Amino acid sequence: MVVPAYNEEANVGRLLEDLADGLGQLMPNSRVTIALVDDGSADSTFEVAEQTRLRLEANQPLFRCVLLRHEKNRGLAEAIKTGLLYACDIADDRDIITTMDCDNSHTPGLLVHLTRKIFEGYDVAVASRYRNGSRIIGLTLFRQLLSWGASILLRSLMPIPGIRDYTCGFRAYRASCLKRVVRENPTFVSESGFSVMLDILLKMYRHDPHLAFVEIPILLRYDWKKGASKLRVGPTIRQTLRLVARRRLGQWDD
Numbered sequence: 001m002v003v004p005a006y007n008e009e010a011n012v013g014r015l016l017e018d019l020a021d022g023l024g025q026l027m028p029n030s031r032v033t034i035a036l037v038d039d040g041s042a043d044s045t046f047e048v049a050e051q052t053r054l055r056l057e058a059n060q061p062l063f064r065c066v067l068l069r070h071e072k073n074r075g076l077a078e079a080i081k082t083g084l085l086y087a088c089d090i091a092d093d094r095d096i097i098t099t100m101d102c103d104n105s106h107t108p109g110l111l112v113h114l115t116r117k118i119f120e121g122y123d124v125a126v127a128s129r130y131r132n133g134s135r136i137i138g139l140t141l142f143r144q145l146l147s148w149g150a151s152i153l154l155r156s157l158m159p160i161p162g163i164r165d166y167t168c169g170f171r172a173y174r175a176s177c178l179k180r181v182v183r184e185n186p187t188f189v190s191e192s193g194f195s196v197m198l199d200i201l202l203k204m205y206r207h208d209p210h211l212a213f214v215e216i217p218i219l220l221r222y223d224w225k226k227g228a229s230k231l232r233v234g235p236t237i238r239q240t241l242r243l244v245a246r247r248r249l250g251q252w253d254d
């Protein structure tokens, strides 16, 4: 599991504890490796993660957490890239690779449903805000409207069967598929900002239109997130529109 983290000292301890607890209870026999990518945080994210890791690993033999660290802040895309390349490196073809945010708005219990979808035969499973039963607690109406607008736009301009939520970072991938796409696309992660999550789906679908994508409803506990959002609305909208324009024009090699 890949978790990008930037200035998450207030959240990372709880996240690792909830993961260890939740997965210990819900998937007791599963071998899980968490690759936490600290992207040059200016706060004590790394130190808190390290202390929590040591404590949890001492108490729970099946819990394994690897801390990866960028010296300087390089942005979400680079952190996702570091994490996914590491995951592809250590994963067996039969494994499942997941990603989630470090801010506690994504809850570990949903990992059970996401990974189940891969066992059911899907290749990519996304926790989606746009499925019956999804619920968002604590996010401003403005942000909800923006995400909804992005979803409508992307569904019409870049349709991927099964996908309505192109930007949520809570996902599971069949390792064999992700490894193949990463191996055969040197520029698999080329975006620099938050549009990286969208671009990953677009590139996977372009690489193999037969991949099976599916969504499950998400419960987004935005009220559990401590600290401010790192998403900068203006730049993210501009970056997303530029990305869609490039991909629609057939430009993929960047």
Ligand SMILES: Nc1nc2c(ncn2[C@@H]2O[C@H](COP(=O)(O)OP(=O)(O)OP(=O)(O)O)[C@@H](O)[C@H]2O)c(=O)[nH]1
Residues within 6 Å of the ligand: 003, 004, 005, 006, 007, 008, 037, 038, 039, 073, 074, 075, 076, 077, 079, 080, 100, 101, 102, 103, 105, 169, 194, 225, 228, 229, 230, 231
């Ligand atoms: N590595 C890295 N991770 C980042 C950076 N900015 C944000 N993140 C992480 O990426 C994840 C998503 O960031 P959030 O601030 O939660 O953004 P979001 O979920 O799109 O927006 P919110 O709805 O505000 O939560 C979190 O785990 C952050 O710690 C960054 O510059 N580098």
Ligand SMILES: [Mg+2]
Residues within 6 Å of the ligand: 101, 103, 105
């Ligand atoms: Mg978040």
